[in-house]
Amino acid sequence: MDGPNNGIVLYHYSFSPYARRVIWYLALRGIDYAECKQAPVLPRPDLKALGINYRRIPLLAIGRDVYCDSRLILRKLEELFPDGALGASNPEEKAIQKFLEIWAVESGVFNRASQLIPSSMPLLNDPKFVKDREDLTSRPWSKEGIDANRPEALAAIRSGFQFLESTLLADGRDWVLKTDRPTLADIEAIWTFDWLNGLKGALPRDLISAKQYPKVFAWIERFNGVLQKAKAQAPKPTSLKGDVAAQRIFNASFAEKDLGIDQADPLGLRQGALVEIYPIDSGSRHHDTGHLIGLSQDEAVLHIGSEEKGIRVHYPRTGFRIKTLTVGGESKL
Numbered sequence: 001m002d003g004p005n006n007g008i009v010l011y012h013y014s015f016s017p018y019a020r021r022v023i024w025y026l027a028l029r030g031i032d033y034a035e036c037k038q039a040p041v042l043p044r045p046d047l048k049a050l051g052i053n054y055r056r057i058p059l060l061a062i063g064r065d066v067y068c069d070s071r072l073i074l075r076k077l078e079e080l081f082p083d084g085a086l087g088a089s090n091p092e093e094k095a096i097q098k099f100l101e102i103w104a105v106e107s108g109v110f111n112r113a114s115q116l117i118p119s120s121m122p123l124l125n126d127p128k129f130v131k132d133r134e135d136l137t138s139r140p141w142s143k144e145g146i147d148a149n150r151p152e153a154l155a156a157i158r159s160g161f162q163f164l165e166s167t168l169l170a171d172g173r174d175w176v177l178k179t180d181r182p183t184l185a186d187i188e189a190i191w192t193f194d195w196l197n198g199l200k201g202a203l204p205r206d207l208i209s210a211k212q213y214p215k216v217f218a219w220i221e222r223f224n225g226v227l228q229k230a231k232a233q234a235p236k237p238t239s240l241k242g243d244v245a246a247q248r249i250f251n252a253s254f255a256e257k258d259l260g261i262d263q264a265d266p267l268g269l270r271q272g273a274l275v276e277i278y279p280i281d282s283g284s285r286h287h288d289t290g291h292l293i294g295l296s297q298d299e300a301v302l303h304i305g306s307e308e309k310g311i312r313v314h315y316p317r318t319g320f321r322i323k324t325l326t327v328g329g330e331s332k333l
C-alpha cells in the first residue's frame, strides 16, 4: 500500500488486550505503521471525525479503508501484505487457527477472562470507567457483580489452561503449529492467557501457575521473548494526532477495489442500500450508518460520509447485525 507507514493507522490504547493482538502481529512481521492513541473510555472524537460510531478498540485504517474488529484486521493484514504472512498454509492448520480465533473471541473465553479483573483494582473505583464498561457490556460492573461472576469465570479459564497444556502443547512443541517461529495460531491462542498472566491478582497462583501448567507458562515466556526481540527490530510506530490521522485517511486512495454483494446472503441486501450495522456481543448501542458497498461471507462494507470525503468501513460478517433503514416502508435510497 502506498503512503507513509504503509498507509496504516492503528487506533488503540496500550492496555487493550484486543489491540495487542494486532500490535504483536505487526511487530512479529516488522510492518511499519502509524498509530493514533485513544482514551480507554468514550468519547473518542478522533473516530467521530471519521464518521464512525463503532466504539470498540482496535480499528485499523489502510489507506481510505477502515477495518473494525481485530479478527477482520488480522485477516486483512494477511491478505493485503502477503509477503511473509504469519497465517497457516494448509487446511488442517488453517482449521486450528480459525478454531482458536472462534474459541477466544466468539465462544467467550476472553469474555470469561475479563470477569477475572480483580474487583479491588483501582480502575474499578473510577465511576467513569465503570459506567463506560457497563455501556459496553450491558452487565453490572459493581464489585458485587464482579465477585459473583468470579467462580464460573475461573472454572472456564482453568479449563482453558488445561486444554492448551493437554492438547496443543502436550508434545512439548515450541509453537502451536510446530513451526520454528510463532505464527498467527499462537497469537490466536495466547493473547487471553498472556493478558491474565500480566494482570495482577487476576489468577489465583495456587491454582493456575507454572506448577500446574508448565508448558503453557513456558510458551507464554517464550512468546514474550520473541516478541521483545521483534519489537526492538521493527520500525517504531509513528504517533499521529487525531486530525492528522484523519487527513491522512481522507486523502488516501482505497486499499481495496472490487467489492461485490453476496447474492446468497440471507438478508438479500442490494448494492447501495442504506443500512446500519453494529456488533451484537458488546458495544451494541453504537450503530454506524452508511451505504452498503460490499458484502461477503467474511465482511460487510459501508461507505460512510459524503461521496468525495467519505471512507469505507469494514466489519466482520459474523457477530454483527445489519439492518436496512427505511422511511415509510421504502429504502431511503
Ligand SMILES: N[C@@H](CCC(=O)N[C@@H](CS)C(=O)NCC(=O)O)C(=O)O
Pocket: 015, 016, 017, 018, 019, 040, 041, 042, 055, 056, 057, 058, 068, 069, 070, 071, 105, 136, 282
Ligand atoms: N471482537 C472485537 C472486540 C474488541 C473489544 O471488545 N475491545 C475492547 C478493548 S480490549 C473495547 O473496545 N473496550 C471498550 C472500549 O475501549 O471502548 C475485536 O476483536 O476487536
